[in-house]
Amino acid sequence: MRDKFIEIQKAKLLHGQIGRRQFVMSVLAAGVALPAALGFADKANAAMPKSGGLFRMGIAHGSTTDTLDSGTSENHFTLINGYTFGNHLTEVGSDGQLTGELAESYESADAQKWVFNLRQGVEFHNGKTMTSEDVVASFNHHMGEDSTSAAKGLLTAVTSVEADGKNRVIFNLASPNADFPFIVSDYHISIRPAGDMTSGVGTGGYVLQSFEPGVKSVLKRNPNYWKEGKAHFDEVELLSIIDPTARQTALMNGDIDSMDRVDLKTINLFKRNPNINIMEATGTAHYTFPMRLSVAPFDNYDLRMALKHSIKRQELVDKVLLGYGAVGNDHPISTANAFHNSDMPQREFDADKAAFHYKKSGHSGAIPLSASDAAFSGAVDAAQLIANSASEAGIEIEVIREPRDGYWSNVWNNDAKGWCACYWGGRPTEDWMFSAAYTNDTKWNDTAWVGTDSSKKFNALVIEARAELDTTKRRELYYECQNLVSDDGGSIIPLFNSYVSANSKAIAHNEIAANWDSDGAKCVERWWFA
Amino acid sequence: MHPVIKTVLGRLAMGVLTLFAVSLIIFSSMELLPGDFGQAILGQAALPETVAAFRRELGLDQPAIVRYWQWVTAVLQGDLGTSFSGRNASGVDRSREVVDLVLPRLRNTLFLASIAALIAVPLSLLLGVTTALYRNTFYDRSVNMATLTTISFPEFFVAYLLILFFASLYPIFPSLANVDSDTLFGERLYRAALPALTLTLVIVAHMMRMTRAAIINLLASPYIQMARLSGASSAEVILKHALPNAWAPIATVIAFNLAYLVVGVVVVEVVFVYPGIGQLMVDAVAMRDIPVVQGCALIFAVTYILLNLLADIIGIITNPRLLHPR
Numbered sequence: 035m036r037d038k039f040i041e042i043q044k045a046k047l048l049h050g051q052i053g054r055r056q057f058v059m060s061v062l063a064a065g066v067a068l069p070a071a072l073g074f075a076d077k078a079n080a081a082m083p084k085s086g087g088l089f090r091m092g093i094a095h096g097s098t099t100d101t102l103d104s105g106t107s108e109n110h111f112t113l114i115n116g117y118t119f120g121n122h123l124t125e126v127g128s129d130g131q132l133t134g135e136l137a138e139s140y141e142s143a144d145a146q147k148w149v150f151n152l153r154q155g156v157e158f159h160n161g162k163t164m165t166s167e168d169v170v171a172s173f174n175h176h177m178g179e180d181s182t183s184a185a186k187g188l189l190t191a192v193t194s195v196e197a198d199g200k201n202r203v204i205f206n207l208a209s210p211n212a213d214f215p216f217i218v219s220d221y222h223i224s225i226r227p228a229g230d231m232t233s234g235v236g237t238g239g240y241v242l243q244s245f246e247p248g249v250k251s252v253l254k255r256n257p258n259y260w261k262e263g264k265a266h267f268d269e270v271e272l273l274s275i276i277d278p279t280a281r282q283t284a285l286m287n288g289d290i291d292s293m294d295r296v297d298l299k300t301i302n303l304f305k306r307n308p309n310i311n312i313m314e315a316t317g318t319a320h321y322t323f324p325m326r327l328s329v330a331p332f333d334n335y336d337l338r339m340a341l342k343h344s345i346k347r348q349e350l351v352d353k354v355l356l357g358y359g360a361v362g363n364d365h366p367i368s369t370a371n372a373f374h375n376s377d378m379p380q381r382e383f384d385a386d387k388a389a390f391h392y393k394k395s396g397h398s399g400a401i402p403l404s405a406s407d408a409a410f411s412g413a414v415d416a417a418q419l420i421a422n423s424a425s426e427a428g429i430e431i432e433v434i435r436e437p438r439d440g441y442w443s444n445v446w447n448n449d450a451k452g453w454c455a456c457y458w459g460g461r462p463t464e465d466w467m468f469s470a471a472y473t474n475d476t477k478w479n480d481t482a483w484v485g486t487d488s489s490k491k492f493n494a495l496v497i498e499a500r501a502e503l504d505t506t507k508r509r510e511l512y513y514e515c516q517n518l519v520s521d522d523g524g525s526i527i528p529l530f531n532s533y534v535s536a537n538s539k540a541i542a543h544n545e546i547a548a549n550w551d552s553d554g555a556k557c558v559e560r561w562w563f564a
Numbered sequence: 565m566h567p568v569i570k571t572v573l574g575r576l577a578m579g580v581l582t583l584f585a586v587s588l589i590i591f592s593s594m595e596l597l598p599g600d601f602g603q604a605i606l607g608q609a610a611l612p613e614t615v616a617a618f619r620r621e622l623g624l625d626q627p628a629i630v631r632y633w634q635w636v637t638a639v640l641q642g643d644l645g646t647s648f649s650g651r652n653a654s655g656v657d658r659s660r661e662v663v664d665l666v667l668p669r670l671r672n673t674l675f676l677a678s679i680a681a682l683i684a685v686p687l688s689l690l691l692g693v694t695t696a697l698y699r700n701t702f703y704d705r706s707v708n709m710a711t712l713t714t715i716s717f718p719e720f721f722v723a724y725l726l727i728l729f730f731a732s733l734y735p736i737f738p739s740l741a742n743v744d745s746d747t748l749f750g751e752r753l754y755r756a757a758l759p760a761l762t763l764t765l766v767i768v769a770h771m772m773r774m775t776r777a778a779i780i781n782l783l784a785s786p787y788i789q790m791a792r793l794s795g796a797s798s799a800e801v802i803l804k805h806a807l808p809n810a811w812a813p814i815a816t817v818i819a820f821n822l823a824y825l826v827v828g829v830v831v832v833e834v835v836f837v838y839p840g841i842g843q844l845m846v847d848a849v850a851m852r853d854i855p856v857v858q859g860c861a862l863i864f865a866v867t868y869i870l871l872n873l874l875a876d877i878i879g880i881i882t883n884p885r886l887l888h889p890r
Contacts (some may be wrong), residue, residue: 179613182621248839287732444599
């Protein structure tokens with residue numbers, strides 16, 4: 035009886051029917067002690083999003099060449115900006131689960147023909163009602179020979195996109211893909227009005243007021259936003275603040291309310307500030323050292339195994355990431371993914387095993403390892419640490435410092451360099467990650483892992499799992515895939531880096547998503563001022 | 565022909581040639597850089613077909629000499645071209661004219677440069693003249709030491725110190741100088757205070773030392789001794805007799821520093837998040853956005869040429885021997 039009364043009072047507080055003082059008085063009357071009553075009130079208030087305020091965020095990216103075309107969106111500034119004024123067919127929630135966004139529901143009987151039922155009555159910022167025609171145009175923007183979209187590779191399997199009436203879109207795929215609904219949540223594939231893919235008109239919770247590439251983006255709350263319980267700030271300013279010291283100073287001085295990418299070198303000093311909350315989310319992003327099987331000596335299984343055993347992973351986490359990360363097991367599936375193989379034993383530094391495999395490989399001489407901080411901050415240091423630990427196993431590694439400029443075109447994924455440093459932002463699903471960089475049909479197969487027996491088996495398994503709608507079977511298939519990549523694959527994956535960001539204590543939020551930095555890059559519509 | 569007009573015309577002609585050479589050098593060095601716009605903008609996500617689509621769209625598949633010729637002829641007609649970014653095969657072309665991209669940034673940079681110059685130039689002249697007047701005194705030594713200290717620190721360090729003292733410990737000024745075109749003049753001045761102060765501290769030493777040296781150099785001349793013998797006070801000697809002859813070297817140094825204020829402040833822009841032209845050019849180089857790089861380079865070259873021309877004219881006007889040659 036008493037509990038029920040308190041629940042009712044809590045609900046009233048949440049909906050603003052009674053004030054905090056009145057709430058505390060009434061639960062005190064019900065026999066609750068004062069500290070507990072105050073605690074109830076604070077808890078209820080913190081969980082209850084409040085509207086209003088100007089949210090200013092400092093973002094570590096942003097360039098004068100940024101555009102509002104989601105197809106060329108490539109840095110975190112354009113990602114957050116895009117997710118703030120635009121919506122997608124589906125959305126990855128804070129818990130990592132997929133839900134429909136502009137699609138109310140989606141279904142498929144064979145994972146090859148996908149039907150998306152659109153939400154009705156959603157309006158673009160220009161007043162036009164969103165229909166299937168806009169969705170088809172938005173997808174065509176990323177397909178076709180002349181498309182300059184970075185999502186082109188993602189949609190190669192789509193053979194046709196058709197409107198079926200005003201509120202339904204049908205996708206036909208060249209081969210079955212159970213994860214297709216995940217793919218359409220990708221930040222590139224924003225739904226825009228047909229005929230206008232590049233001016234920043236979307237259906238999102240905020241309307242773009244002004245956008246100055248590389249400087250800032252100003253947005254105002256969309257009064258007709260269709261999504262309930264989201265988009266709480268009245269106004270938003272996204273600022274590009276590339277210098278980490280400037281970003282951190284701005285947060286400490288109250289010039290901004292939130293920032294991404296805390297500089298790990300100074301984090302211990304930074305977190306002493308009483309007005310700041312540090313947030314850490316271990317997502318799918320990871321650092322890799324791909325060895326190309328198309329180049330000697332990396333075509334040798336034993337040599338690859340020797341190198342995989344000559345790395346002190348925890349040391350890399352502690353020294354390169356200053357503890358803000360997790361060790362990897364030479365496969366790209368993170369604990370944030372649904373089918374992370376938790377049965378696989380963690381690979382550790384083992385000088386004996388490394389020496390054994392090295393001897394068996396018959397290789398001699400120094401092995402070149404190309405690195406540049408273009409790959410990730412601390413890549414050159416990480417390469418030096420690897421060279422150091424490998425020398426304990428009698429393996430000589432020569433670290434080559436490559437120029438930052440042109441690293442992705444001349445060093446990475448290039449037969450001229452057999453082994454280099456690289457990073458992957460990670461992908462929300464296993465299939466997506468594997469088909470981005472590990473299957474035989476992707477051009478980003480940076481390990482050239484295509485000819486071995488294990489890789490052939492892996493490719494068959496990935497295709498089988500892609501078409502499989504049964505979760506238990508998929509789990510088994512993906513576990514096996516991870517084993518194959520970890521043992522025979524060419525990539526050394528020692529680190530999963532955490533997203534470390536900071537907020538002023540005035541900002542409140544629920545559990546934060548780990549699929550991208552900044553609460554899945556959707557912080558603007560998810561957070562509020564407490 | 566009057567020597568001033570002759571100099572101006574000669575210099576302007578040379579200036580045009582210099583601009584041509586600069587554009588050629590910039591264009592060919594951009595060609596030498598690895599990668600192109602498509603690869604730079606797509607980064608790790610670049611697929612050969614996508615990069616090819618970019619090249620077709622931007623005309624990058626044509627030979628360099630053809631592209632350079634097209635660019636030069638357009639510029640001669642007053643068209644700096646459009647930026648590479650934002651062009652799109654499907655949908656609306658949202659790319660921006662280089663002029664529209666550069667002008668607001670240039671305005672911001674000129675604003676910051678003018679504020680810094682308005683503080684720094686009178687200050688360094690004053691310090692230069694007074695240190696020459698009271699040379700080898702305690703005052704002279706302490707001014708020299710202070711200015712040499714500020715010039716010896718890297719700009720970003722001076723900037724961080726100012727942020728520490730005037731934004732963090734004693735929050736008088738904001739640490740972010742993010743102005744935009746709607747910012748009012750007063751607000752703009754307030755936000756630009758710390759960057760302007762940083763630049764002032766960085767350039768004062770050079771101008772002040774040059775003023776002092778130019779005057780002291782002249783103090784050894786016979787005509788100064790003559791002036792002294794005729795009973796002029798030391799202030800008179802310096803202001804009336806020495807300074808007029810020192811204007812030429814001082815003007816050259818001031819012009820050099822003003823040009824630096826326009827073209828060389830990218831570090832200060834980054835630290836204070838000030839949207840100036842330096843950051844624009846660095847971004848454009850990183851992204852291989854050639855029209856923007858060329859546009860910025862031309863503006864920088866014009867700045868140098870005009871400021872040096874101005875310094876020369878001041879040199880001629882203040883020197884009767886050059887103004888009325890026999």
